[in-house]
Amino acid sequence: MRNRASNTLSKGKIRQSWSKYNLYNMQRFRSPPTTNRTFFQQKWSAKAASRAYHGEQVREGQWKRMFNHRIRSVIPMNASDLAADDGSLVSSGRGSGLDKGGKPAYQTRPTPYTHMTFAPLERRLDVAIFRALFASSARQARQFVIHGAVTVNGQKMKHPSYLLNPGDLFQVDPDRVLYATGHTKTPYERRQGRLTRRKGKAQGLEGAEEAEAAPEAEESKETAKEETKETEKEDTKETLKALLAQAKSVMSAGKNTLAPQRKQELRGFQQAVRRVLSRSESSTVLADSLEAQFSQLTLLLKAKRSEKNPEKKDVKPRPEDAFATDRGDAELASAKKDTEATASDKLSEAFAQATLGNEVDASELSDEEFDTLKRALTQMRDNPLDNSKTYSTPWQPRQYMSAFAFIPRYLEVNQNICAAVYLRHPVARPGSAEVPTPFGESIATPAYGWYLRRRW
Amino acid sequence: MPPRMQSRSVSNTLLPYLTSTSSSSSSLSSIPSLSSTSSQCLSRQFSATAAPQAQTKLRRQMFEWLNNEGSIFKHHVPGETNYLTRLKQRGNEGSETPRPFPNNQHFISEPILSEELRNEVYNRVVEQKKSVRVVSVELGIDMKRIAAVVRLVELENRQRAQGKPLALPYARAVHEMVPTTPLAEKGERQTYHEPINDLPAHPLTGSQIFYPVPESRSFNRVEAGRVFSGAPAMEHSEAAEISHPSDLAEKIMEDPNSIGWVGKGANARQILQPADVRIPHPHLVAQERDRLAHPNERLAVADLQSKRLERQDALEKERRERLQARREKKTTIVSPEDSRFNYRIKDTIYTTETTGVDGRGSKATGRRYGVPHRDRTRGEVKVPTRVEA
Amino acid sequence: MVLRIRLARFGNKHNPFFNIVVAQARSARGAKPLEVIGTYNPIPKRPTNLYGEDADARPYKEIALDRSRAKYWLGVGAQPSDPVWKLMGMAGLVAPKPTTFDKA
Numbered sequence A: 001m002r003n004r005a006s007n008t009l010s011k012g013k014i015r016q017s018w019s020k021y022n023l024y025n026m027q028r029f030r031s032p033p034t035t036n037r038t039f040f041q042q043k044w045s046a047k048a049a050s051r052a053y054h055g056e057q058v059r060e061g062q063w064k065r066m067f068n069h070r071i072r073s074v075i076p077m078n079a080s081d082l083a084a085d086d087g088s089l090v091s092s093g094r095g096s097g098l099d100k101g102g103k104p105a106y107q108t109r110p111t112p113y114t115h116m117t118f119a120p121l122e123r124r125l126d127v128a129i130f131r132a133l134f135a136s137s138a139r140q141a142r143q144f145v146i147h148g149a150v151t152v153n154g155q156k157m158k159h160p161s162y163l164l165n166p167g168d169l170f171q172v173d174p175d176r177v178l179y180a181t182g183h184t185k186t187p188y189e190r191r192q193g194r195l196t197r198r199k200g201k202a203q204g205l206e207g208a209e210e211a212e213a214a215p216e217a218e219e220s221k222e223t224a225k226e227e228t229k230e231t232e233k234e235d236t237k238e239t240l241k242a243l244l245a246q247a248k249s250v251m252s253a254g255k256n257t258l259a260p261q262r263k264q265e266l267r268g269f270q271q272a273v274r275r276v277l278s279r280s281e282s283s284t285v286l287a288d289s290l291e292a293q294f295s296q297l298t299l300l301l302k303a304k305r306s307e308k309n310p311e312k313k314d315v316k317p318r319p320e321d322a323f324a325t326d327r328g329d330a331e332l333a334s335a336k337k338d339t340e341a342t343a344s345d346k347l348s349e350a351f352a353q354a355t356l357g358n359e360v361d362a363s364e365l366s367d368e369e370f371d372t373l374k375r376a377l378t379q380m381r382d383n384p385l386d387n388s389k390t391y392s393t394p395w396q397p398r399q400y401m402s403a404f405a406f407i408p409r410y411l412e413v414n415q416n417i418c419a420a421v422y423l424r425h426p427v428a429r430p431g432s433a434e435v436p437t438p439f440g441e442s443i444a445t446p447a448y449g450w451y452l453r454r455r456w
Numbered sequence B: 001m002p003p004r005m006q007s008r009s010v011s012n013t014l015l016p017y018l019t020s021t022s023s024s025s026s027s028l029s030s031i032p033s034l035s036s037t038s039s040q041c042l043s044r045q046f047s048a049t050a051a052p053q054a055q056t057k058l059r060r061q062m063f064e065w066l067n068n069e070g071s072i073f074k075h076h077v078p079g080e081t082n083y084l085t086r087l088k089q090r091g092n093e094g095s096e097t098p099r100p101f102p103n104n105q106h107f108i109s110e111p112i113l114s115e116e117l118r119n120e121v122y123n124r125v126v127e128q129k130k131s132v133r134v135v136s137v138e139l140g141i142d143m144k145r146i147a148a149v150v151r152l153v154e155l156e157n158r159q160r161a162q163g164k165p166l167a168l169p170y171a172r173a174v175h176e177m178v179p180t181t182p183l184a185e186k187g188e189r190q191t192y193h194e195p196i197n198d199l200p201a202h203p204l205t206g207s208q209i210f211y212p213v214p215e216s217r218s219f220n221r222v223e224a225g226r227v228f229s230g231a232p233a234m235e236h237s238e239a240a241e242i243s244h245p246s247d248l249a250e251k252i253m254e255d256p257n258s259i260g261w262v263g264k265g266a267n268a269r270q271i272l273q274p275a276d277v278r279i280p281h282p283h284l285v286a287q288e289r290d291r292l293a294h295p296n297e298r299l300a301v302a303d304l305q306s307k308r309l310e311r312q313d314a315l316e317k318e319r320r321e322r323l324q325a326r327r328e329k330k331t332t333i334v335s336p337e338d339s340r341f342n343y344r345i346k347d348t349i350y351t352t353e354t355t356g357v358d359g360r361g362s363k364a365t366g367r368r369y370g371v372p373h374r375d376r377t378r379g380e381v382k383v384p385t386r387v388e389a
Numbered sequence C: 001m002v003l004r005i006r007l008a009r010f011g012n013k014h015n016p017f018f019n020i021v022v023a024q025a026r027s028a029r030g031a032k033p034l035e036v037i038g039t040y041n042p043i044p045k046r047p048t049n050l051y052g053e054d055a056d057a058r059p060y061k062e063i064a065l066d067r068s069r070a071k072y073w074l075g076v077g078a079q080p081s082d083p084v085w086k087l088m089g090m091a092g093l094v095a096p097k098p099t100t101f102d103k104a
Helices: A020-028 A040-055 A059-066 A079-084 A119-123 A125-131 A140-145 A174-181 A186-214 A214-232 A236-253 A260-279 A290-307 A323-338 A345-356 A366-384 A441-452 B022-027 B034-039 B057-067 B070-074 B115-127 B132-139 B143-162 B168-177 B220-227 B236-241 B245-254 B282-293 B298-330 C050-056 C067-075 C081-090
Strands: A074-076 A148-153 A168-172 A413-415 A421-424 B198-200 B331-334 B344-345 C005-011 C015-024 C035-045 C060-065
Touching: A020 A441, A020 B057, A020 B070, A040 A441, A059 A119, A079 B245, A079 B282, A079 C035, A119 A125, A125 A140, A125 A148, A125 A168, A168 A174, A168 B143, A174 B168, A186 C060, A236 B198, A366 B168, A413 B143, A421 B143, B115 B132, B115 B143, B115 B198, B132 B298, B220 B245, B245 B282, B245 B298, B331 C081, B344 C081, C005 C067, C005 C081, C035 C067, C060 C081, C067 C081
Parallel strands: B344 C060
Antiparallel strands: A074 B198, A148 A168, A168 A421, A413 A421, B331 B344, C005 C015, C015 C035, C035 C060
């Protein structure tokens, strides 16, 4: 299907999209005037405006078949109200003058039914993916489905128009989600990606040649082994250095795109790493993989911390390998939990204390600093610099995403695995409607009226 | 000059991986960036004529807005929502309900479950083996959502074990942008995530009915339901048995077939039940009634309630198991050793009832003869309507 | 005339689906049979939503069969074709067919 849904400024239509054009359009959108216009004209323009947002990818005839004048609604019940009255209070004395004056027994806010006109469209798989914040537009969500990146209840679903049933679990490939919601690559990053890809290809070719020449291969393998051993010996210091380099490259690459705050953070991180480097001069711990290196690092940090305890032991523990990995795993788990709790205020408080509190000696690191460094390391592992990805790494949310970020109640989303469950159909309740629509009463009601009358 | 980073030694969040707290966000909004440079039209040095307008007026206005007022939306502030309505609210301070759309007052960005609360739900259901109903009341989360959370966390654990890629930075960013319901600290009361006793509006209740009732008679919810569904009024003796509509809830819980029917044949439908029966947690009403009846015996009421819940859980479990047993009875699973597959053998019945006299009945097992397959007919939608879980 | 219990192919290209039918041996595959006593879907399905121990369950194929009719037709001398023999063997209606290796 050709994409006719452009975010043109001249038309000023609102779309299901996170683009900045759309944000601007949404900001300047005013409801069409109603004075001197016939009721038909009002309905027509209301329909046009709301259909540009709701299911623009759905043909009008298809939508008209989906439309239902009956709108789902719920009323939250209060158990104590129900227990106190069996309903006869409301009905008693009607007509005999007892119901005059006074407040009615139950007071509720009006239910915005007409805001729910397009509720049937929210059942569509592509729209639900967009609502779950897995894609930056409904069109993109549609593409993900067609390209086979979406499963429903564990089975690949290729139809964007699949209508979700209550209880359906849909999942999108996490890489696509990161691509859709992340920063786009800068030209520099793109070039780096190309270079690494080319390098990888060349290495692959070499490997193939080696495999062909059998006697040579053995020798080369041996040398390769030695090399890997050497790299295994790469100690924590080197990893830290690598981290530092990464931070630097992030800084230099994203001069324009990085938020000023982020730049400051990066600088702070570089300083912290430099300090740790200067402290850990003699550490010769073996680390074979990134994971193990990481656990070693955290272990080292822990050791340093114990060193800082009142006893002030000058002995640096050099744990055996098994012990190291065990401890490392435990540490990893705890660190993971830490990162998961980032959103909470606890962390920010800790940070605030770390930054505002005591003056930090240049040679020594405080506990909080260790904490932050540790956390940074976990995040470094979760969100690595990787040029082979289709999005800018380390991942950060794309610009203007936050203005569109909300998750409606009828979805339960697990962002870690990019999966969501469609719990139930959207409903209206007193005071609020669950269908996300940027339009107010003055558009919702005429649009509902338009579809209420059958013209086909 | 604003304080530089040296004084802070380690920023609160170090890396680009770490997003920042709001403590130092004052400088954020005022700094123009990339888009501003691209928006300025290039001046041509070779030509003597004036450079043509590189941008339309609207485009220029847009970038102007994005660089001034709109620049606050470029990056999110962790722990806060950042919707368009912020622009209008800036004057009057205060945390109003977060509304993403300035024109729509009726759409609210509802909080989502925080990571800890989600894990707590999973912990209570799976490890502490509490029933979904109990956890729902404890944490104020809809029962469907609890079931979904358990499913999703289970899936997440499996994917972690398999080493599949996860979108951890994305998850963190979303939890920073969207309002969340936090898990209560120990000793504090858990804030309710959402209303759990929602009564769906039944289509039958949409009609307006004039129904005269003698004043001597109390007309309650049970009778109103009968009127809405067109059922005859109850006998006096029958009505007298029901002291409160929530009595019906317990009766129906014990025996779901006790609901009466109106109409005949294809038009037969169950009589509309009172709200006390149709809400997801009818036991809460019963508990409130106990409280009203025995205001000073909190322990006794709690005891009654726990017994009621146990009874309900036992009944529901029994019903589930019976259904499962019936399903299993119909199918046998064979797993041959020399095969890569299991075979599920389902029992069917071949009779003239299913095949019809001419052998073309649509209920019969297998594809039909003499009838084109349904996907050949014009206008037949080939998109599946359901996916088996 | 010989009665056979055999498969009749339905479904589309690359998407086979079989009826298990009782038919005269010489009748065409697509001809109307005496009875349709079951179905067989040879496309394996992957079990979804498996947790814990079931996580590495094998994919499965679906068979539907009217056992009493199958027994009746076997009793009056209907001969299952090889694939149907295999399916019925799994359902426990006939003894597994001896392979050529066993015969020798």
